[in-house]
Amino acid sequence: MTKLYLIRHGQTKWNTESRAQGSINVALSKEGRYQATLLANRMKNYEIDCIYSSDLDRAYETAVILGEKLNTEVKKISGLREMSFGEWEGLTHENIKKNYLEHYTVWRSKPHEANIPGGEKLIDVQKRGLETINDIITENKGKNIMVVSHGVTIKSIILGIMDIDLSNFYKIRQDNTCVNLIEYRDYGPVIVTLNDTAHLENIK
Template identity: 30%
Template sequence: MPTRIYLVRHGATDLTAEDRFAGSTEVALSDEGRTQVAALAQRLRCDSLDAVYTSPMHRTIETARIIAAPHGLEPLAEPGLREIDYGHWEGRSRDEIEAAYGAEYDAWQEDPLTVAPAGGESGIDVLARALPVLRRIVQHHRHGAVLVVSHKGTNRLLVSSLLGFDARGYRDRLDQSPAGLTILDFATDVRARLRLFNDVSHYEGVPTRVLQKRLSRWWSRPAC
């Protein structure tokens, strides 16, 4: 029997709606985000969970507690699961960053795995702390089922690494919606199979704000 990891991104925040970089910035879930997470909690209420782990940030802890409540579990905080620190880009929109730090942003867009904003982290930095945490969780709960709540960037980097993708393209090739559910089965500590990716069917039909711009310039859409 494989070890199953339910890998979840936290629900939406006000900065999510404004499409701002909020890696190390503490921000609570918005009402919309709580609705998304409550729908996921309802979806997973009958699944058997052995433990719940979370990034120590407010938005992930709140997400983890909502989902864990029906199972009678208390989330365990793991600092290594926190989001990328975007340094001096924190709290700014892409337009603001391109205007103020154009050359730095261009270099990061080409290779976010090895390039970091000043004072921030690269993708390699994130994997160096997050991947060992996930492996320890798999080792500790072998043949069990565990919920892991983290962030958009961290989750995509983990999936890229585990599945052998070129992680330089993690931002353009993998999406991660608020309260999106990804399921990975582990035959060993490092041999993973993707069973479900970024599924949000639990809140389909729930009204949401459609963003016209995205933090990646390659997937931005012109305003209508």
């Protein structure tokens, strides 16, 4: 059986400032590196055969912290990167709401219909995300795989795997360094855990 550990990157300063990061490179914060270290200490108890990561710094840095603890090399894949938010990148949610109210309203109420200026559509993010995950699964059948990516990308992938419409995008939560375990059984994929952050429970 193939196991996929789908993990969101650690916290960044922009996460705490509620800024749209998208395809911009933003490094992990001190807190984000600590979160990744706690996750690495947890995951060392699991048998992981390979690690893949988005090529954006916040995901790759998280993956490297995990890889060092697990003594496993990290492979970068651009198909795992976050959704591009176009003109919104770098702006706070309040600034986006103020300057792009019409587009923001659609994004928050009907994300599957949103057409963010200069950005990607959610369906395109899901398409490339699923294609990338399927390629990884095909290449590593029977292995335990770790993939480090981003909130929007992961949620769209999970909805695709579960064959749930993208209109349900906001019904899934993805916290920093959360773990989603998906088992690929002979009758199809099964979601075992979702948004698991047990390793962060003792953080004050």
